[in-house]
Amino acid sequence: MPPAVLDALRTTFGFPAFRGVQADVVARVLAGERTLAVMPTGAGKSLTYQLPSVMLDGTCLVVSPLIALMHDQLRAAEAVGIRAATLTSADDNRDETIARFRAGALDLLYVAPERASSEGFRNLLGQAPLSLFAIDEAHCVSEWGHDFRPDYRLLRPLLDRFPDVPRLALTATADAHTRADILEQLGIPHDGMIVAGFDRPNIRYHIAPRASTTQQIADVVADNPGAGIVYVQSRAGTERLAESLQKTGRPVRAYHAGLDPAIRRANQAAFVASEDMVMCATVAFGMGIDKPDVRFVAHAGLPKSIEGYYQETGRAGRDGDPAVAHLFWGADDFAKARQRIGEVEPARQLGERVRLNALGALVETAGCRRAILLRHFGENPADQCGNCDNCLNPPAATDATQVARKFLSAVFRTGQMFGTGYVEQVLLGQSTERSMTNGHENLSVWGIVEGEEAALLKPVARALLLRDALRANAHGGLEFGPGARALLKGEATLSMIVPPKRERRRRGDASGGSEANPVGDPLFEALRVKRRELAQAAQVPPYVIFHDSVLREMASNRPATLAALGRVAGVGSKKLDAYGQAFLAVIKDH
Template sequence: MPDQKQILSTLKEYFGYDSFRPLQEDIVNSIFNGYDNVVIMPTGGGKSICYQLPALLLPGITLVISPLIALMKDQVDGLKANGIQAAFVNSSQNENEQQEIYQKLLNKDIRLLYVAPESLSFLDSLLSQIEISLIAIDEAHCISSWGHDFRPAYTQLGYLKSRFPDTPLIALTATADKATRQDICQQLNITNATQFLASFDRKNLSLEVRPGNKRIEQIINFLENKPNDSGIIYCLSRKTTEMLAEKLQGQGFIAEAYHAGIPHEKRAKVQESFINDSVQIVCATIAFGMGIDKSNVRWVIHYNLPKNIEGYYQEIGRAGRDGLPSATLLFHSYADVVQLQKFATTSGNQEVQMAKLDRMKQYADSLSCRRKILLSYFGELIEEDCGNCDVCKNPPSFIDGTIIAQKALSTVARIKEEEPIGTVIDVLRGAQNAIVLDKGYQRIKTYGIASDISWRDWQQYIIQLINQGYIEIAFHLNNKLKLTKLSKKVLFENEKVHLANLTELEKIKEKTVLQTKKVSSNTLFDKLRELRLNLAKEAGIPAYQIFNDATLKEMEKVRPMSDDEFMQISGVGKMKMQNYGYQFIKTIIDFSAEKTKKKKTNKNKGNSHKETLNLYKQGFSIEEIAQERKLAQSTVFSHIMKLYNDGEDIDLKQFVSNTDINSIKKAKETLGNPDTLKPYFEHFEQAMDYNTIKLALAVLEERN
């Protein structure tokens, strides 16, 4: 087992972190001790490091079972960006590509291998020829029919423990209630596994629920102070995703639809554009998001009520994975409940699905702290209200709703409990539509008795009465409203009913909207984000794989202006420093100089390049200049490139060998002259760094 110093130095070198998050260190040590583990850790809590770090220090290969092709590719790209040898095998590759990976595995050139459960059988003979030190099963809830995203192929994974009894196995998921956790352990044959349950409390996510009226108008208002932030809008139907994307495009937003009916190539393009920050908003069915690791999603909206709390929690968990404040907004309506009810009746385990839908509805209708409800569902109890949900921010005042309740309950009784909520409200408000007139409801005593209350407010009041147990919905009888035993106490025994004051709630919400401030778009964070996007396009990788928003925010706060200071930033590892350090430091220095207008800063900045130029003219190499000036070689290299681009007489050929230049020339022809550096980087299997590639390309361009 490696010592703690080695573990922490590996964490910093490859992942850029100086310390572990809660539970990570215990999980890593448990793996090194050879134990099986079940890890329940919210999205963004750092599950991946729990097996990726041990993979670097264990002697053999770490086998990772992952459910989606996009998820594998994203993980592998991120690992490679950190200088870690990883690969995936799935149906998207041809035979030659797979054979190349198999050979690397036999040569021990790969540390982590990602595989879909369906592809495992094809690797059977290969698994006998390589040393497997760790097996990781990601999205482990897929193995359980109690889970919200059941995958039949996962149920065959139990044989792995029988085949590799001495290899530690780690099962990981972001969402699993008690029944699902037990099922995972039994089906994977790891009944003695150590269970690690991280807190489900994502404090950085604000929680808000609104009635589903004028949703598009509300969404556009919600986005007013988020002009550049990425977000996802989840919808129940494909048609809604397309309609919504079109409406948002009409308002000037860069939005795209995503659902299973869109051709695979277009779906892949939408996902890639979203990951690379060239599409701001994706309007999607629940098929979207599981396969991405984008850390800077700043908000998630649910256009419709989700079917269960697990799915809702996982989907809102795609926001704020970098730990920065992020917003979630859920719309819900009675129509959503009816639609989800129909879905549940056609599912294999109707009773379970119905119970979970009821819990979801209770969450949406709640007039108490939403985070308490969410956390209690996963068995985590908190005493204090969260202060970061709409109920906590704007606690409702209550009115004496006894007369309102009596009017509603009396109407339900007089129409003999034969109608759904909409017709009950129409009778109360004195509507003259076909249903009311054909059935003679205009002749009952309570017809039009409460026309002074709006249709929407009546809907809210009746939902409150349902939540308080005075009325129930008979889903199996076309959603007719039925009276309960409690309703008799209100009608005949003068029991008092307290209802939330909807008028006050509306005023508070309007006030909140008016107080919303526009976000400044000329901050250092914006400059760093712009630089990150340009570097990402150049390298052909997603922007967040260079640095996530939390790392940029720390740079904005700390303002590192030297290599040593930059290395102290959380998320900056050895390879990231080498490839990107100079550009970010320069941007920070330039921004500070511009803001403070200190001549000294500008002078030093200009002198820095001149000093490098003077040493170059004296015949010093990049290594010697770096040593003389106590700078990183990447910083000196950037000076040289800038001096060259500014027209100084620099002979780039002395900094790059003819062998490397010729190698790049051949690669350029083979790859078809790509626009970014990433294809070259991958072509040489990371053996040639980005700086050398840039130099060689510049020399070739000069020759032309």
């Protein structure tokens, strides 16, 4: 890498070296090549176009899907001295931005795909030099992808109108099929793809069946003192859960598409600025989150796909510090998902079933969660990662085939019209007025489950629903699914995980809070207080000033001069000038 590039990296961003594949991507961009970079969240994708933007003549046009995301990235770019602007419907300085672009006074210009694909905007771009096209969240271009945005497929005419301008597509979430589609749709050669891998080693994955969801989520909140996101499946559910979590003493807000736009914006702004807020949200709280210090993500129900799960959990720990991802699922999640698949157009049903089966494998495995995730994206990981629930506390497995057959027999003999609870009562021989009226106490399956088998009934019912051996009908009754026959005829078995008992953890243990931040270090805490003061004065989130990792290095090395402080990773020249003396004063006081 030429010395000038490394010098710009150090001066602008404060980094002594590139991370991962950043250097390969930047080298291709500076050479004028077309590139698709598949890099995990937190791997520094934005740097791969921000650094070239300050080194190349002209303006880098960044296509990004959400206004909130653009504004977050704008703040971060301006904080390191990059001349940047957004051109969105939410901006009231449109004329000023256009004038700056025409004058060549912008390094970066962020726009949405809807604007970028318009003829009028293409004409505007012809009025000043362009250095680069950067298409962020590029998986949105693919109909095969989980987050399809039709306007992304209209970008090709814009790109082709400026054939000599290099183009860089960026995504953290794309399987092999989606990657091939991105290359085709954006005119990038197959040898222009750089795949960094999908592993997020700092995220610890935990997956468990739902029991008492509110209490399970409250435990996650209590165990993790930093900021967190809880994904809920319904709008009303986000508000109910947010209200319940207020009892934890943490600041909690709700976010969903049905809220008044002003309230949504205020809640998102409060979350981005906070260091300990919990946001209960639907997936509408999505790609617009560019907050690096999220310490946990929890799912209060099944996500829509492995890709969705990967992307949503990837919003934790983007700063590289330890983070945790919890998923609480129920068999009814799979039943509802299969019903939804039956309602989509036939051409999409196969792909949707593949995605659902992949989720089933993830939640049901007794092996490494991370290995399941990474294999889904075409990687060949080690059998154990050492940082998921199954690797840290391996579950026992039991052969539940006989209990499964008894359960299926009871469903059949009661007419395939009753729910899980009633079928359990029949198998346990628990007499009720309903069972007497129906004459079910005379059935051969009455009371045939006892002892240790009784404890397996609920997890067996969940497993049968997950494997589509049972389905819930419109009235909530259980009926046979395609997987029932093989079990009943002895052609299939049911091996099932026995989840280890969850021990109550001390606050902070789950997320690695004590690992991520030197809790109890007075200097580190004082530096955080100073950062908070400076952030409030500048009206930016604290992480825009410095990440926690930067403060930790300050607390560890205790630089006494501006020159020494400038050698701390993440302290670029502009931030050194703006904040250096303030942080040196805190260090001197300690």
